[in-house]
Amino acid sequence: MSLFARTGLDEHNRRVEWLVKTLFLLMTVLLIIPVALIMGILIQRGAPVLSWGFLTEVPTNGMTAGGIFTALIGTVWIVAVALLASVPIGVAAAVYLSEYAPDNWLTRAINLAIINLAGVPSIVHALFGLGAFVVFFGFGRSILAASLTLAVMTLPIVIVATRESLQAVPHAFREACWNMGATRWQTIRRVVLPNSISGILTGVILEVSRTAGETAPIMFTGAAAFLPFLPQGVLDQTMAMSLHLYVVSTQVPDVPDALPFGVALVLISMVLVMNATSIAFRIYLRNKRKW
Amino acid sequence: MADIAIETRDLNLWYGTFQALFDVNIQVKKGMITSLIGPSGCGKSTLLRTVNRVNERLGYVRTTGSVDVLGQDAFGEDVELARLRKEVGMVFQRPNPLPLSIRDNVLFSHRIHRGNAKASKSDEDVLLEDALRQVLLWDDVKDRLNQNATSLSLEEQQKLCIARLLPVKPSVLLMDEPTSALDPKATAALEELIWSFRGSYTILIVTHNMAQARRASEDCAFMLLGKMMEVAPTADLFLSPQLPETADYIEGRYG
Numbered sequence: 001m002s003l004f005a006r007t008g009l010d011e012h013n014r015r016v017e018w019l020v021k022t023l024f025l026l027m028t029v030l031l032i033i034p035v036a037l038i039m040g041i042l043i044q045r046g047a048p049v050l051s052w053g054f055l056t057e058v059p060t061n062g063m064t065a066g067g068i069f070t071a072l073i074g075t076v077w078i079v080a081v082a083l084l085a086s087v088p089i090g091v092a093a094a095v096y097l098s099e100y101a102p103d104n105w106l107t108r109a110i111n112l113a114i115i116n117l118a119g120v121p122s123i124v125h126a127l128f129g130l131g132a133f134v135v136f137f138g139f140g141r142s143i144l145a146a147s148l149t150l151a152v153m154t155l156p157i158v159i160v161a162t163r164e165s166l167q168a169v170p171h172a173f174r175e176a177c178w179n180m181g182a183t184r185w186q187t188i189r190r191v192v193l194p195n196s197i198s199g200i201l202t203g204v205i206l207e208v209s210r211t212a213g214e215t216a217p218i219m220f221t222g223a224a225a226f227l228p229f230l231p232q233g234v235l236d237q238t239m240a241m242s243l244h245l246y247v248v249s250t251q252v253p254d255v256p257d258a259l260p261f262g263v264a265l266v267l268i269s270m271v272l273v274m275n276a277t278s279i280a281f282r283i284y285l286r287n288k289r290k291w
Numbered sequence: 292m293a294d295i296a297i298e299t300r301d302l303n304l305w306y307g308t309f310q311a312l313f314d315v316n317i318q319v320k321k322g323m324i325t326s327l328i329g330p331s332g333c334g335k336s337t338l339l340r341t342v343n344r345v346n347e348r349l350g351y352v353r354t355t356g357s358v359d360v361l362g363q364d365a366f367g368e369d370v371e372l373a374r375l376r377k378e379v380g381m382v383f384q385r386p387n388p389l390p391l392s393i394r395d396n397v398l399f400s401h402r403i404h405r406g407n408a409k410a411s412k413s414d415e416d417v418l419l420e421d422a423l424r425q426v427l428l429w430d431d432v433k434d435r436l437n438q439n440a441t442s443l444s445l446e447e448q449q450k451l452c453i454a455r456l457l458p459v460k461p462s463v464l465l466m467d468e469p470t471s472a473l474d475p476k477a478t479a480a481l482e483e484l485i486w487s488f489r490g491s492y493t494i495l496i497v498t499h500n501m502a503q504a505r506r507a508s509e510d511c512a513f514m515l516l517g518k519m520m521e522v523a524p525t526a527d528l529f530l531s532p533q534l535p536e537t538a539d540y541i542e543g544r545y546g
Contacts, residue, residue, distance in 0.1 A: 005371065009404070
């Protein structure tokens, strides 16, 4: 009998180990099933309506025929303007909170407010956007109002993701910089930000997906159910993919069965393409990282 | 060969495509303190980590040759890692007490290894006191056993890290530069402690400190670029090294 041979206790431990590992694997599989089902059903039922024309034509016949061009471009507008508003604000705020803010009650209150902002239901954001941007600031129902509403809603995502990736940069790097006489900004600019950019991008990816998919906040603030033309500027109303999906699924009679699935498939593909691009960029940046 | 605790034969090790050990042969005598010296990157730590097989967790490690621990093939088919590591404890460069009380740290391995068997509080108290006495820590901490171990000084933490190996009665202790995070006074205390383990445990200790190897080991092995250059009783190795490389290194002329 060897000194290192398996004992009864080891047998027991192995069984527990196997059980736990299998259980966790099952949970992971469980997590993948809905994703696979959604994609599978969307492709199976939505693919038949997909064509070049579907992407490049405006909806016709009371939205029961034609394409989704205006909604597609509208969503691009809304996402782009929302990102332009929220990324600079979110990243700057996160840098301030992580690198400059003293640890006092005010900072803690701000952090608490950010967490709470993330918990506000999207319909409440919609009403806030209606009151603040549409009425009070007088933007009317427009891309600007809709995007700003979405920006407010997604700010916590950017701030939290950015702050966490900033904090993941070892403190020793900052001390090294300061001890060579670098200012806080020089340290942030040359060491902290370059090493946390991949984490920040992750936050932005999440935000893009969320922005492209939200319906409630833009319904009251700038998205129209049907417009036969493209927006000419940020003060125009526009169609949007998410609202269009809602409308063709529930509001319009005699829509061909495959149409809503096609719209959903394009919406998901848009998000996936944007995500894939960012992930590729992130991998590129991470490979450049030196530690 | 009952008096040999660890024996490697033609041990080669690769990290991916990088070969870190070349045909390493060494016999570590039972109950003795053997020091491993050599420049950084020469494979000392790798050799140490091969004895209790912690290197394997890195998936890209490949070994050939053999390592016998207490006369048994450590890479044998029926070897259970838990048994091997119970027998072969390891102390790291930076003290790494678990974020638990002093008491729970010392009894951790015992609780892991006793399974569902019941142990009374008084049994545990005996083990706890015995382990802490062996590392000369008992008198300092006996009144604060429930305090968090991370609040101890570095020296005390490192002693605790040794103490927590003892309740499961290991035969071999591997130490990877155990004093390099400590000040000279703490280093001296640790060396004294390790020296007192002579005869009770087989100790293989990696050190960059030539004086430490001289003071606190009985056998000394010199490694260079993944090869075992010279193994000899410490006094002999330092007084009359057989190889010019060994002489250069111990006199600080290497590199």
